[in-house]
Amino acid sequence: MTIRIAIAGARGRMGTAAVKALTEFEDMKVVAALDYKGEGLFVHGESLTDDANGIPVYTNFDLLANETKPDILLELTTPDTVYENMHRAITYGIRPVVGTSGLSIKQIEEITKFANDNQVGGIIAPNFSIGAVLMMKFAAMASRYLGDVEIIESHHDQKIDAPSGTATKTVDMIKEYRKSHIQGHPDEKEHLPGARGASIDGIRLHSVRLPGLLAHQEVLLGSTGELLTIRHDSFDRSCFMPGIVMAIRNVMERNELIYGLEHIIE
Incomplete structure (x- = not known):
């Protein structure tokens, strides 16, 4: 069986890397690109041309x-379009595989219920890197014993949401192990607003945005007399491709939507 895949965001850097990676698998075929422009044209790398040997572009879902009747919608666009694209895909019975961050908790809950009610498999993955998912799992396990945690996530300066989906997902996973409490001195004061970062369940999150970075995160877990640092670095978008392939194959066997690649990593 050949898995037919439509990609939203096929001309972006992640989309371009995904197209290249997926064409290497005999059981997968990229059949369409969803874009905001270029109806009737074809994707070739990051460009749109009239060469019909490329991937056909559609502006209308x-x-x-x-x-094209795809089995999968690989969603790699922006937070302002991902929810609507997922909803439309599920309506057609197309399984969404989502690498776009920025969805709210309410949106994730709503789209999960919609997918499950329609028995359509899918996955929302804040990070497709296997190493990053392992970093999150290890940090969550360690937080049972080292419960004071701060997270520093660093990304390129074109990322539009902060904190990252990976950072907030890390907090969600840690909350399953760590007893909720407020960290630091009870009378702590910020002389500059934001100096201590955002706070979720007492865990501090700090976001760095600089050119030259791709995707990086370190989790600092402190206790009396010691510090454990768990860090992951993505240096090239190729590191996300094995996770995308794993997710696509996995959701073809599912009839519910899951949040996080950790659910399919043994």
């Missing part, structure tokens, strides 16, 4: 679904 209904037309894409009816003409």
Whole structure:
């Protein structure tokens, strides 16, 4: 069986890398690109041309679904379009595999219920890197014993949401192990607003945005007389491709939507 894949965001850096990676697998075929422009044109790398040997571009999801009949929508766009694209995909029985961060907790809950009610498999993965997911799992396990935690996540300066989906997902995973409490001195004061970062369940999150970075995160776990640092660095977008392939194959066997790649990593 060949898995038919439509990609939203196929001309972006992640999308371009995904197209290249997926064409290497005999059981997968990229059949369409969903974009905001270029109807009738074809994707070749990061460019749109009239060369029909490329991937056909659609600006209308209904037309894409009816003409190309994909099994999977690989969603790699931006937070302002991902929810609507997921909803439309599920309506057609197309399984969403989502690497776009920025969805709110409420949106994740709503789209999960919608997918499960329609028995359509899917996955929302804040990070497709296997190493990053292991970093999150290890940090969550360690927080049972070292419960004072701060997270520093660093990304390129074109990332538009902060904190990252990886950082907030890390907190969600840690909350399953760590007893909730407020960290630091009870009379702590910020002389500059934001100096201590954001706070979720008492865990401090700090976001760095600089050119030259890709995706990096370190989790600092402190206790009396010691510090454990768990860090992951992504240096090239190729590191996300094995996770994307794993997710695509996995959701073909599912009839519910899951949040986080850790659910399919043994």
